[in-house]
Amino acid sequence: MTDAPTEILHATQCALCEHGYADLTMQDIADETDLSKASIHYHYDCKHDLLLAFLDHLYERFEERIDDPDGETPAERLCALVDSIVTERSDAPAFQTALLEIKAQSPYDEAFRERLQRFDDAYVEAVREIVEAGVADGSFREGVDPDVVASFLATFVNGVQTRHVGVGHPLDESAEAVHTYIDETLLVESSTGNATGSSGGVEIGGASE
Amino acid sequence: MTDAPTEILHATQCALCEHGYADLTMQDIADETDLSKASIHYHYDCKHDLLLAFLDHLYERFEERIDDPDGETPAERLCALVDSIVTERSDAPAFQTALLEIKAQSPYDEAFRERLQRFDDAYVEAVREIVEAGVADGSFREGVDPDVVASFLATFVNGVQTRHVGVGHPLDESAEAVHTYIDETLLVESSTGNATGSSGGVEIGGASE
Known part of the structure; x- marks a missing residue:
């Protein structure tokens, strides 16, 4: 069971993906939760406040x-x-x-x-x-x-x-x-010794999920 | 004397600076010209068509x-x-x-x-x-x-x-x-011989206008 602010921040990410930033409304975010638009407003005054909280939440993950x-x-x-x-x-x-x-x-x-x-x-x-x-x-x-x-x-x-x-x-x-x-x-000692760079031999951490 | 399409494309740049992309309207663009919104529509059906023409114009300059x-x-x-x-x-x-x-x-x-x-x-x-x-x-x-x-x-x-x-x-x-x-x-022969890069001695073409 997640608390309401956590649920709202998660819903914000989903709503941003679906609607983009410019067209995002508080209703779009409410639609991604079991909460009403009013209860989202109880936690966050406006879309701007919510987006700031969302950026703070992203920063913690970052x-x-x-x-x-x-x-x-x-x-x-x-x-x-x-x-x-x-x-x-x-x-x-x-x-x-x-x-x-x-x-x-x-x-x-x-x-x-x-x-x-x-x-x-x-x-x-x-x-x-x-x-x-x-x-x-x-x-x-x-x-x-x-x-x-x-x-x-x-x-x-x-x-x-x-x-x-x-x-x-x-x-x-x-x-x-x-x-x-x-x-x-x-690097002092390059592992390739030149600048081809396109050998495909460089290990890249696999993109997860 | 510039022709109407040139004037409109110039006005588009001014209007984008003032209003941004998301909020831009054909009226905003008309307001930057001596033309009516109707005469802008005569040249460009909609905002999207006008923006595509504007990107083509930018590409020529680029x-x-x-x-x-x-x-x-x-x-x-x-x-x-x-x-x-x-x-x-x-x-x-x-x-x-x-x-x-x-x-x-x-x-x-x-x-x-x-x-x-x-x-x-x-x-x-x-x-x-x-x-x-x-x-x-x-x-x-x-x-x-x-x-x-x-x-x-x-x-x-x-x-x-x-x-x-x-x-x-x-x-x-x-x-x-x-x-x-x-x-x-x-470069084969680096002019600095190391990677300080912050000497401030690199010539940078002055930002014009």
């Missing part, structure tokens, strides 16, 4: 997902971190699209902007820490700047989502491209 | 912008190509936001999707040709795969736009990050 990625070496951990965002997600394509709509609202909505900034900061910091560890243990090249690489990869993963929604570019190809980047730009 | 980038060497030409998309654009932030909204509609709109695919294909091909030239003249590393690099940079520039709209990440920092990538991952 933090768990990027926390302590699998792998022995910094390179493996960095690959796993990228995969956790790029390929290993169960979100329906429609949900990715709704998230892009929310990002597009960000310039007009300071509260959205603050939430999105938290995701960005957390991801940048998670990458930065791993890259720093790689430089410290000597597996990444000495001159690699963890801040620069972290920002670079944060921009790239934004692009993965947008290009996937916009033109359907496959997520696993994007993940492979990042693995190649890590191998050839960061 | 083709001109990415055609024959400045520079002597492949590396210089690749930097110029990236800058032409990332920093040297006169678009208002609101217009970037509207474009992101249109990308978010793409999964639900085959005609939008086809247009966006043309932009993607043209950009990928422009990058691919320059990287191929760099490998051929020996300035880029032998093992660099032009297809892999072209797709990587296409994903990255999608991310530049999204991260700029979503959290206001500065466009010139994104351009600098790509210059560093070109320098350290593609």
